[in-house]
Amino acid sequence: MAKKDTELDKSRDASKAKKQDKNKKPNVFVRIGRKFKETFSELKRVTWPTFGKAVKATGVVLVIVLIFTVIVTGVNYGFSELLKLLTSLGA
Numbered sequence: 001m002a003k004k005d006t007e008l009d010k011s012r013d014a015s016k017a018k019k020q021d022k023n024k025k026p027n028v029f030v031r032i033g034r035k036f037k038e039t040f041s042e043l044k045r046v047t048w049p050t051f052g053k054a055v056k057a058t059g060v061v062l063v064i065v066l067i068f069t070v071i072v073t074g075v076n077y078g079f080s081e082l083l084k085l086l087t088s089l090g091a
Contacts, residue, residue: 025031049057 026034
């Protein structure tokens with residue numbers, strides 16, 4: 001009977017140790033390594049655009065930026081002229 005009790009105690013201790021190992025976080029370097037692995041495996045699945053599509057998209061972005069630059073510059077110029085007009089009237 002005593003032999004069975006010690007075997008039960010050993011199995012209980014082993015199951016507790018397994019539960020504690022599952023709850024314990026791996027160290028920071030292991031977690032960083034896993035994150036890099038996941039990131040690179042995800043990047044392998046990405047469908048990258050062709051060179052032509054990338055150049056076309058870049059051109060579209062540059063044109064839109066240029067248009068907004070002209071609009072903002074025009075509004076800025078208009079407000080500055082309005083400010084000059086208002087300050088010259090007060091003097």
